[in-house]
Amino acid sequence: RRRVLSGIQPTSDSFHLGNYLGAVKQWVELQEDFDAYYFIPDMHAITVPFEPKQLRERTRRSVAQLLAVGVDPQKATIYAQSQVPEISQLNWVLTCITGFGEASRMTQFKDKSAKAGQDAAGVGLFTYPILMAADILAFQVDAVPVGEDQRQHLELTRDLAQRFNKRFGASFTVPMPHIVEEFAKIYDLQNPTAKMSKSADSDAGLVNLLDDPKRSAKKIRSAVTDNDRVIAFDRENKPGVSNLLTIQSALTGRGVDEIVASYDGKGYGDLKVDTAEILTDFVTPLRGKVEEILADPTYLDTIMSDGAARAREIASATLADVYDKVGFVAP
Ligand code: TYM
Numbered sequence: 001r002r003r004v005l006s007g008i009q010p011t012s013d014s015f016h017l018g019n020y021l022g023a024v025k026q027w028v029e030l031q032e033d034f035d036a037y038y039f040i041p042d043m044h045a046i047t048v049p050f051e052p053k054q055l056r057e058r059t060r061r062s063v064a065q066l067l068a069v070g071v072d073p074q075k076a077t078i079y080a081q082s083q084v085p086e087i088s089q090l091n092w093v094l095t096c097i098t099g100f101g102e103a104s105r106m107t108q109f110k111d112k113s114a115k116a117g118q119d120a121a122g123v124g125l126f127t128y129p130i131l132m133a134a135d136i137l138a139f140q141v142d143a144v145p146v147g148e149d150q151r152q153h154l155e156l157t158r159d160l161a162q163r164f165n166k167r168f169g170a171s172f173t174v175p176m177p178h179i180v181e182e183f184a185k186i187y188d189l190q191n192p193t194a195k196m197s198k199s200a201d202s203d204a205g206l207v208n209l210l211d212d213p214k215r216s217a218k219k220i221r222s223a224v225t226d227n228d229r230v231i232a233f234d235r236e237n238k239p240g241v242s243n244l245l246t247i248q249s250a251l252t253g254r255g256v257d258e259i260v261a262s263y264d265g266k267g268y269g270d271l272k273v274d275t276a277e278i279l280t281d282f283v284t285p286l287r288g289k290v291e292e293i294l295a296d297p298t299y300l301d302t303i304m305s306d307g308a309a310r311a312r313e314i315a316s317a318t319l320a321d322v323y324d325k326v327g328f329v330a331p
Contacts (some may be wrong), residue, residue, distance in 0.1 A: 041081045044128060067303075073222050134149065144177055149195060171321055190202065225268050244271055
């Protein structure tokens with residue numbers, strides 16, 4: 001079976017709507033037809049300021065959220081990155097075939113380090129994309145379902161795989177990004193030309209799945225739109241309206257055109273109220289489910305350790321081949 005893999009960082013108490021619509025929703029669909037690997041990159045999470053106790057809690061919380069939205073541990077292999085040491089071992093080999101200039105061109109590093117301030121940014125933030133390449137290449141995956149902001153990291157991953165294969169002989173599957181254009185970038189509700197992100201200056205435009213549904217509905221109803229009154233999909237000229245249409249389309253499965261047609265003769269108020277209602281219906285059961293799952297941490301830990309054991313089988317085969325190819329002596 002073809003294989004997919006993806007990760008979501010445990011850097012917040014809740015996934016946001018962008019994480020879900022841009023990536024995790026695809027994970028749930030793909031687990032039906034692919035051999036799926038979904039993991040929590042806790043090692044990536046320590047590239048920014050963190051608290052140990054909170055990190056462990058958020059790792060479990062992230063798994064609980066995956067289960068609550070429909071990731072099925074019978075179908076997908078679920079683990080924390082730190083539980084699979086082969087990833088770190090492969091990371092070093094990949095680090096040594098990555099150019100300094102190549103790593104310096106990663107826009108997410110430039111953005112994040114600018115935000116942190118020159119000296120506050122650690123080297124881990126700089127080498128982050130190489131660890132991400134190791135996450136993927138260790139598993140010989142065909143496709144990686146992510147949002148638009150990960151595209152450049154996926155390109156680096158492909159470059160590194162091709163470079164290694166060329167120099168040392170076929171070793172890695174060269175993965176394709178799986179980016180669903182319509183939903184790959186969900187925008188900030190208050191600033192609809194910027195992506196929805198937990199690190200925005202204000203959280204007024206950010207919808208967390210586990211927030212009080214009333215609060216999230218209010219955020220949707222207060223979304224920035226524009227000064228004319230036409231409900232149409234036009235990202236250039238009507239980014240706010242287009243974002244609401246995208247969100248509604250993703251949550252209902254209806255096409256944007258069909259939704260636009262249904263608003264003939266109606267106004268922005270209707271669009272906002274409806275979108276808020278649709279969101280409310282989606283998030284309302286989630287909090288309870290997550291709390292229920294979290295009440296049994298042993299269950300969560302078992303899912304992760306079972307997943308990690310399966311993941312290590314695959315990653316260790318890749319690593320043994322790579323170590324041999326680069327000329328390390330047998331263990
Ligand atoms: P992370 O944790 O920032 O985000 C998880 C996923 O959510 C997507 N996403 C969005 N999609 C649409 N609209 C948005 N506004 C939005 N914001 C976030 C992200 O593209 C991502 O797919 N580096 C990764 C984690 C990672 C990983 C990996 C992913 C580590 N190793 C290996 C895939 C494969 C990250 O920081 O995602």
